[in-house]
Amino acid sequence: MITLTALRAFDVPIQTPCITPENFTGKSLAEIKVLPVTEGVRNLTLGDLFKIEETNDGTSNITINGDCAKVKRVGQGMKTGEITVNGNIGMHTGEKMAGGKIIVNGNAGGWTGSEMKKGTIEIHGDAGDYTASPYRGNDLGMKGGLITVDGNVGTDVGCYNQGGVIKIKGNAGRFLGFHMSDGAIYVEKDVDVRAGALMTGGKIVVGGKMEILPSFTIDNVKPKVKVDSETNVAGPFYVFLGDLSEKGTGKIFANKAANPAFKFYEKYL
Amino acid sequence: MTEILIKNGFVVDPLNKINCEKMDIAIKNGKVVAKVNEKNAQVIDAAGLTVMAGGVDIHSHVAGAEVNMGRMIRPEDHYKDPVRKTALTRCGTGYSIPSTFVTGYRYSEMGYTSVFNGSVAALKAKHAHEELNDIPLMDKATYILTGDWWFVLENLAKGDVDECARLVAWLMRATKGYAIKIVNPGGLESWGFGRNVHSIDDPVPNFGITPREIMRGLIKVNKKLNMPHTIHLHTNNLGVPGNYQTTLDTMKAFEDLSTDGKPVAHITHIQFASFKGENWGKFKSGAEEIAKYMNAHNHMTLDMGQVTFSDTTTMTADGPFEFSLYELGGHNKWVNSDVETESSGGIIPFHYKKNSPVNALQWSIGLEIALLIKDPWKIFMTTDHPNGGPFYDYPKVLAWLYSKKAREATLKKCHKSAKKKSLLPSIDRELSLYEIAIMTRAGTAKALGLPDKGHLGVGADADVAIFNINPETLDISQKFRTARKAFANAAYTIKDGTIVVKDGQVVNSQIPGRTFWVDAETKDPCKIDDEMKRKFRDYWTIEFENYPVTDHYVKVSDRLERKASV
Numbered sequence: 001m002i003t004l005t006a007l008r009a010f011d012v013p014i015q016t017p018c019i020t021p022e023n024f025t026g027k028s029l030a031e032i033k034v035l036p037v038t039e040g041v042r043n044l045t046l047g048d049l050f051k052i053e054e055t056n057d058g059t060s061n062i063t064i065n066g067d068c069a070k071v072k073r074v075g076q077g078m079k080t081g082e083i084t085v086n087g088n089i090g091m092h093t094g095e096k097m098a099g100g101k102i103i104v105n106g107n108a109g110g111w112t113g114s115e116m117k118k119g120t121i122e123i124h125g126d127a128g129d130y131t132a133s134p135y136r137g138n139d140l141g142m143k144g145g146l147i148t149v150d151g152n153v154g155t156d157v158g159c160y161n162q163g164g165v166i167k168i169k170g171n172a173g174r175f176l177g178f179h180m181s182d183g184a185i186y187v188e189k190d191v192d193v194r195a196g197a198l199m200t201g202g203k204i205v206v207g208g209k210m211e212i213l214p215s216f217t218i219d220n221v222k223p224k225v226k227v228d229s230e231t232n233v234a235g236p237f238y239v240f241l242g243d244l245s246e247k248g249t250g251k252i253f254a255n256k257a258a259n260p261a262f263k264f265y266e267k268y269l
Numbered sequence: 270m271t272e273i274l275i276k277n278g279f280v281v282d283p284l285n286k287i288n289c290e291k292m293d294i295a296i297k298n299g300k301v302v303a304k305v306n307e308k309n310a311q312v313i314d315a316a317g318l319t320v321m322a323g324g325v326d327i328h329s330h331v332a333g334a335e336v337n338m339g340r341m342i343r344p345e346d347h348y349k350d351p352v353r354k355t356a357l358t359r360c361g362t363g364y365s366i367p368s369t370f371v372t373g374y375r376y377s378e379m380g381y382t383s384v385f386n387g388s389v390a391a392l393k394a395k396h397a398h399e400e401l402n403d404i405p406l407m408d409k410a411t412y413i414l415t416g417d418w419w420f421v422l423e424n425l426a427k428g429d430v431d432e433c434a435r436l437v438a439w440l441m442r443a444t445k446g447y448a449i450k451i452v453n454p455g456g457l458e459s460w461g462f463g464r465n466v467h468s469i470d471d472p473v474p475n476f477g478i479t480p481r482e483i484m485r486g487l488i489k490v491n492k493k494l495n496m497p498h499t500i501h502l503h504t505n506n507l508g509v510p511g512n513y514q515t516t517l518d519t520m521k522a523f524e525d526l527s528t529d530g531k532p533v534a535h536i537t538h539i540q541f542a543s544f545k546g547e548n549w550g551k552f553k554s555g556a557e558e559i560a561k562y563m564n565a566h567n568h569m570t571l572d573m574g575q576v577t578f579s580d581t582t583t584m585t586a587d588g589p590f591e592f593s594l595y596e597l598g599g600h601n602k603w604v605n606s607d608v609e610t611e612s613s614g615g616i617i618p619f620h621y622k623k624n625s626p627v628n629a630l631q632w633s634i635g636l637e638i639a640l641l642i643k644d645p646w647k648i649f650m651t652t653d654h655p656n657g658g659p660f661y662d663y664p665k666v667l668a669w670l671y672s673k674k675a676r677e678a679t680l681k682k683c684h685k686s687a688k689k690k691s692l693l694p695s696i697d698r699e700l701s702l703y704e705i706a707i708m709t710r711a712g713t714a715k716a717l718g719l720p721d722k723g724h725l726g727v728g729a730d731a732d733v734a735i736f737n738i739n740p741e742t743l744d745i746s747q748k749f750r751t752a753r754k755a756f757a758n759a760a761y762t763i764k765d766g767t768i769v770v771k772d773g774q775v776v777n778s779q780i781p782g783r784t785f786w787v788d789a790e791t792k793d794p795c796k797i798d799d800e801m802k803r804k805f806r807d808y809w810t811i812e813f814e815n816y817p818v819t820d821h822y823v824k825v826s827d828r829l830e831r832k833a834s835v
Contacts, residue, residue, distance in 0.1 A: 041354075138345035139601045 001057050002032065004050040006066030006087075012040035013090070014049065017073040021081025021100065025060040029053075064089070069109065075102050078119070091128065094121050097145065110154065113147045115140050116164060121147045129154030129173065132166050141180065142166075146228075155192070158185045161202060165228045177204045180250065186227045190258075199243050199250035205233055208258050216242030216252060218265040225253045238262050272297045272305040273766065275733065278315030279740050281702050282322065283711040284724035288703045289740045294320060296731040299766035303727050311768075317739040318760055321706050322723050323382025323732030327713040328501070328537045328572050329654040331372050332400035332411065333389035335584045335614050338604055339366045339655070343582060343618060358778050365581040365618075365655040369403035373782075374775050375661055377406040380734025380759035382782075383714075383722055386411035387537070387653070388452060388503075388586050390612040391418065392809070394444035394818050398784065402824040405778050406762075406769050408722075408732075410785040412501050413444050414586055416451030416483055417458040419610040419808070420801075425486040426478040431835045434490040435795035438833060441494075443817035445786035445826070448498035448717075449487050452586040452612065453505055454480040460613040465589035469505055469518050480505050481522050488526050488533050494789040494833045497718025499570070500534050504542045508590050513555025516542040517562055520569055527568035535716060538574025538653035540635035549597075552627055554634045554691040560641030563648070570716045571642070572649040575635035575666045576628060577658030580620040584656065591615020610808050621658070623679075626686035631657075633683075633691040636669050636676065640698045645707040646715070663709075664756040670708075671700045672749035699746045702738070710734075719785075731766035734759050783827040791833045 002024050018035040033047030046052065050064075061082040064074065069088040076092065079099040091109035094102045098117045103124070110128035113121045114135065127149045132142045133156050141160025148167045155173035158166050161180035172187045176195040182202045190208035197213060205225055219239045226232050237253040254262060273296040279289045295305040330336050340347070343366065350363030352371050361368035367375065376384060384404070389397040389411050401409045415421055415437060424433035437449065455466040455473035462474055469481040484502065491500050504519050506512040516536065527533045536542065545555035563569065585591060588605060594617050595603040604616040621628040635657070642648045650667065654660040668675040673696075680687060680694065688694050700708070714723025721730045737755040738745065745752040758773025769777045797813075805813040820826065 134345070135348050136344045137342065137602075138348075 001055045001059055001061045001063065003053045003055065003063045003065065004046075005053075006064075006068060007049060007051055009067065010039070010049070010070040012070065014039045014071045015073055016046070016071055017076040018046065019062060019064070019074045019083070020076065020078040021060045021062060021083065022079060024062065069107070072109070075100075078102075088125070094119070097121070107151070111135065113142060113145070113164075115142065116145045116147070117143045119145045121145070123147070123149045123151070126151035126170070127153045127157075129156055130159070131157045132161065132164060133157065133159035133178075139179070142183065158183070161185065167227065167231065171208070177202070177250075180204075184227050186231065186233065196250055196252050197243060198246050198248070200246050200248035201250050203227075203251040203253060205237070205253040207233065207255050210254055210259060212240055212252065212254065212262070213243065215245045216240040217244060218268050219251070220269065221256065221266075222253070238265060271766070272310035273313065273731070273763065273768070274305055274307055274310040275313045275315050275320055275735065278318050278320035278735060280320045280725060281706045282725045283703055283707045284715065285726045287725075289319070294725055294733065296733070296763065296766045299731050301725055301727055301729045301731055313735070313761060313768075315735055317742075319702060319736045319738040319740060320725070321380070321734050321736070322710045322714070322725050322729065323734050323762065323764065324376075324380050325383040325385075325710050325713040325717065325719070325723050326376070326381055326651065326654075326660065327385055327535070327649050327717060328387045328574075328651045329384050329660055330387045330584055330656070331384055331404060331409070331654070332369070332386050333397040334393040335586070335616060336366060336400070337396065338606075338614075339582045339584050339616050340368070342602055342604060342616065346580075346582065346618070358775050363659070365579070365659050367659070369400050370405060373405040373407050374778065377762050377764065377770050377775060378759060378773050379661070379663060379757060380736065380762050380770075381407070382732035382734070382762065382764050383408040383719075385409065385447065385717065388412055388414050388450045390414045390586065390608045390614075391440060391444045391446075391816075392608055392611055392811070394446065395822055398445060398818055398822045401784055402781070402822075405782065406764050406775070406780050407782045408785065408827075409782060410447035411445075412448045412450035413440060413446030414452060414457075414612045415440065415449045415487065416454040417612055419804070421487070422458065422473065422476045422478060422483070425482060426476050430486055430489050431493070432795065433486060434493040434833065434835045435791045435793065437487075437490050438494055438789040438791050439795045439797070441787045441789060445784065445818045445823050447785055447787055448496060449491055449500045450503075451484060451487060451500055452503040453507060453590065454483040456480070456505060456589055457586060457613045460588040461607045466505055468515060469522060484519065484534070485522060485526065488523060492533070493835045494791075495831045496787060496789065497829060497831070498535070498716065499532050502534050502536050503538070503585070503587060504536060507541050507585075507587055508544070508594065510544045510546045510548055510552050513543045513545050513558055516555075516559060520562060520566070523568055524566065530567055532570045532716065533568050535570045535572070537572050538651065538656065539571040539638055539648070540574040540576065540631060540657065541653070543634050543638060549627060552630060552686075552690070554630060554637060556634045556637035556641060557692060560638055563642045564644070567647075570647055570649070570712075571638070572651040572653075573635045573639050573666070574651060574653035574657050575639075576621050576631045577652055577662035577665055578621045578623050578628070578632065579658045579662060580618070581655045581658050582616060583619045584614075584616045586612045586614050588613030588615045591617055594619070609810060623683045626684045629684035629687035630690055632679075633687040633693040637691055637693050637696065639670060639708070640696045640700075641692070645700070645704045646712045648708065649713045649716070650705075650708045661757070664753045667705055667709075667756050668749045668753040671702075671705060671752070672746040673697060673699055674747060675749040675753075702740060702745070731763055733761070733763040735761040735763075781825050783825045784823045785827045785829055786823070787831060788828050789831040789833045791835055793835075
């Protein structure tokens with residue numbers, strides 16, 4: 001196991017796409033220390049920014065200690081192994097991830113799990129805007145895998161989701177699940193406006209307050225809903241179908257108790 | 270200025286009929302000279318290397334409003350290809366629509382020294398010139414969309430070719446343009462009313478003129494103005510299955526206009542205009558018919574518009590074509606525009622995939638035409654950057670042309686339609702370095718009417734590309750990857766007598782390059798009266814006085830003076 005400890009407080013963005021378990025496998029400590037990273041416009045090595053130690057446990061798992069909110073692209077494209085971050089982590093963590101696990105004991109930045117295909121990301125704090133969403137302008141959403149967030153998430157979470165599962169214990173910002181075509185998003189608390197805009201498939205489950213777009217239509221009321229094989233949520237829930245402006249068949253499950261205003265829709269059932 | 274002596278290279282110079290001969294090239298004051306004093310000159314030991322003139326790209330969208338709109342709608346395209354600044358070069362981005370500086374650097378790294386911008390509407394010419402100024406290391410020029418300009422349509426409808434010629438001469442001067450560009454003649458004007466033309470004899474709404482009359486009229490105008498290039502034509506029905514028939518009709522319509530055996534028109538990105546079959550399901554290659562016609566006639570030149578299988582951005586002034594592409598579905602964005610009284614435009618990001626039957630066949634159509642046309646002076650290598658693929662895929666296209674092995678390697682990964690519905694697997698032709706030099710520099714320079722480009726004879730511009738290819742020891746058709754790498758990273762690129770690239774890296778980025786434009790001197794000036802100014806006031810968003818590109822817009826201006834016969 002490799003342990004990276006931040007040598008100082010970072011105040012400009014640092015790009016470290018080299019921090020993945022596969023990249024560290026088979027490399028000596030000296031080789032890992034000279035892996036290239038950039039801090040702002042300066043080209044540096046990993047050893048310039050982190051104290052690097054090795055514990056012989058037969059794995060190439062990685063532990064990162066310290067406040068790394070400025071450290072971007074940790075675990076980019078990783079396929080196996082595990083990365084544990086004790087502290088905050090920056091943007092694009094686990095981007096294009098195809099396997100393995102990332103645990104963040106702190107907050108994560110934007111675009112966490114962007115274009116993810118497989119694997120798990122556990123965030124025990126908040127996650128930023130565009131979590132599990134592709135880069136601006138792109139339509140390559142999350143294809144699979146699981147992201148869990150214990151805190152809140154920002155705006156535009158799970159955009160263009162094509163099959164991934166995202167579970168959020170806190171609140172979510174605007175445009176949750178924008179343009180999603182498959183997969184599931186579960187938010188235990190409140191969701192800001194325009195959830196599911198332009199969605200064509202998949203489901204969004206909301207345990208707290210939310211607003212529904214006029215381009216959704218009520219379908220029925222269900223006592224409970226299955227998010228994935230492990231999570232069943234008890235309701236009852238109003239089920240909305242949409243987004244009709246895209247001829248979509250996505251479903252939004254809105255908690256009946258938390259959304260008394262939706263009683264209005266019952267007359268259309 | 271320094272003197273340079275390139276010693277012992279294998280020189281490939283088709284315009285001077287030199288094929289892989291070991292000789293020296295001397296350079297002084299930015300020109301090729303007979304000899305220089307070896308003691309004072311900087312000597313480049315080119316033993317075992319191939320020496321060619323700098324590449325001349327005849328059709329590439331590198332500047333203008335549509336290019337910039339493409340940049341704006343594709344942040345994800347730049348995101349995957351950031352370019353860091355170095356001590357010598359500026360930062361920027363790729364990929365399919367690179368920033369201006371990166372465009373210059375990357376062309377130069379491949380041994381190219383001149384690029385001709387595919388199209389720009391006259392109204393957007395100022396924008397195009399500002400971008401051309403910022404493309405370093407390259408000589409450049411832009412074609413001006415003339416085919417649907419209202420004054421051209423009005424005068425051709427009246428049958429007044431002479432007045433039309435005088436107006437076009439004024440337009441070229443006003444926009445600092447190089448050649449007459451015609452895109453889907455009549456179709457762009459119709460698109461302003463949500464319509465299109467579907468053959469060269471369909472009437473254009475409100476003008477009572479047909480595409481045939483527009484094209485023939487402008488060929489006559491081109492001749493009267495004695496322009497260096499022919500008309501530069503994007504045919505009707507582009508990108509529509511079955512359009513090879515329209516393309517053949519178009520070519521036939523010009524047969525009688527070539528009197529001296531010289532080409533009268535250049536059809537650009539011919540691949541997109543050679544589709545056979547009634548619909549996309551029955552899509553087939555029309556390359557054989559086009560090539561057969563081209564082999565029997567001498568009045569046209571073509572360029573390929575090769576598809577290279579990449580995630581790219583299609584952009585054209587052909588608004589109705591982009592609309593039909595959008596209608597096919599699967600696109601998450603589309604830009605549509607109607608450029609007032611001049612043109613239209615459309616942009617769609619497009620990913621050409623090997624496993625798509627249509628895309629795979631498009632790939633083979635481009636190569637088929639290039640290989641079936643026997644004379645390389647008639648067809649030039651382009652990807653219609655960025656429509657078929659970005660220009661940094663040129664080495665790939667070259668590899669497909671000079672190596673059957675390279676074609677087979679790609680064919681194996683392609684959808685079976687490329688094999689079944691085209692002649693490509695049966696073609697054994699492999700181009701030589703001599704033919705490649707024709708298709709990338711000598712032929713294009715000749716077609717563009719640039720006497721000082723595309724060759725290395727005494728008096729030519731000192732634009733030289735040196736590649737790490739030894740024609741005596743390297744069999745390019747077998748070791749196609751080695752040669753491809755050599756074409757992607759020029760050993761040396763010399764621009765105007767200065768070494769700008771060494772070993773595929775820019776070593777001098779301070780050569781701005783010139784902008785060519787045509788000033789055709791007519792016997793009488795065109796009629797610029799109150800009526801014309803009134804039309805500008807009524808139909809254009811800018812006043813007549815603000816329309817022309819003033820001299821200070823062009824950083825290094827190179828005016829080509831022509832004597833017109835009207």
